[in-house]
Amino acid sequence: MKNILVVKLSAIGDVIHALPVSYAIKETYPDAHLTWVVEPPAYELLTMNPCIDEIIRFEKKEFKSIGGFLSHYGPLRRRIRQRSYDAVLDLQGLFKSAAIARLAKAPVKLGMCNMREFSDRISKPVIGPNAGGHIVERYLDVARAIGCRVENVVFPLTVPECEEDLTRRIFSQAGADMGNPYVVFAVGANWPNKRWPTESFAALGDWLYEHRLIPVLVGGGPVDEQRAAEICAQTEIPPINLVGRTNFKQLTCVLQNARIVVGGDTGPVHLAAGVGAPTIMLMGPTDANRNGPYGQLEHAIEADRPCRHCWKRACPKGLDCLAAISVQQAEQKISALLSEKSTWQ
Structure with a gap:
């Protein structure tokens, strides 16, 4: 795989739980370009992650009004469609993440086991062996579904x-x-x-x-x-x-x-x-x-x-x-x- 998009927007703890997915992707596909869409509160956290090649900020508050939606939807759509992805992983499983996943061009769109708000209409839920286990492993099951070997569970964070x-x-x-x-x-x-x-x-x-x-x-x-x-x-x-x-x-x-x-x-x-x-x-x-x-x-x-x-x-x-x-x-x-x-x- 050459291009992979991860959609995990918030909250801080949930974004932290999803970090091992980025390591698993790079461990299996070291040359892949990994793009991650995130909301501003967790943006700085992702800047410490050497496994992420590109971070797209989703300014949720800007989309709450009709005017804001009309002015920000186009730039977000163009930014996401700058690349054609081999896979999109919706690790949020909500309407807002599904809307972002829908914008991306990709033959494979997968989500976590407990998707809500009709997000499963856009991305196929992965019901893996850890569907009843820790949330970190549930996220990793999605990575496994695109062929990632998870030999080590690593939270890749580097403090300058x-x-x-x-x-x-x-x-x-x-x-x-x-x-x-x-x-x-x-x-x-x-x-x-x-x-x-x-x-x-x-x-x-x-x-x-x-x-x-x-x-x-x-x-x-x-x-x-x-x-x-x-x-x-x-x-x-x-x-x-x-x-x-x-x-x-x-x-x-x-x-x-x-x-x-x-x-x-x-x-x-x-x-x-x-x-x-x-x-x-x-x-x-x-x-x-x-x-x-x-x-x-x-x-x-x-x-x-x-x-x-x-x-x-x-x-x-x-x-x-x-x-x-x-x-x-x-x-x-x-x-x-x-x-x-x-x-x-």
Whole structure:
């Protein structure tokens, strides 16, 4: 195959889960030109991926009005049709991704197993051996369907050296040295019921300081900034607060060098698992078998509730879902990981 188009637009965690598809394509077809269509929030993430030859930004917000659609549809169509593709892989499986896949000229158009919003009318769903398994493997089943051998599952991300140097300076300005052992807390998540209570993060942060580990907060956006402020206010010694202070490249560097990363089912935590950091994921509404830290599912801690895995963005019962996960459970998991030599290498 000479030209392949991947359509995976959002969200951050989902785009991270799809990254091994790009490696599988290049592993099998090293001379292929790989084009990826993505929405702006995940664009910077893809710029770190050496397996992608061309990135097309899909400005979804520009298509919401009739005027915007009329002015942006033509340029998008021309950009996509600059090439004739051997295959299109719709890894989003929604109406918007189907509309993009439809624009492309290709004899083969495939999608993932659980396509929705009539996207299966454009791309044929691939019901592979992992249709009931982890989302990373579901995406890879689509790559396998175009002949990709998946000998290694790799999240291909490279942080530029200049960004590594800048990350160390940001870390230092925040009051710590990256050379000292630290544990990252991903404090937020898009779904309210994927967020561990701030008082739990605070208590765990104090416990870490007692064990000579520095807690470091990461995240972005007003909600995460408010949660970080609450965590700092509730601790005896405030953690290092990097919320809103790093871009994707710098965040990746922070995660790569962490002893452990702790957080909910959210982008930074999936990114941590992808770059090989020991990752503890606190889960409730979503299923670890599908969405847990890839390659480290044994590190997931699921809320002990009969209604877990409900897949609802907000709890219909009004429960604070992850409050069922105790600080002691997190401490025990961290202690077990720290006892393993690999976490200190």
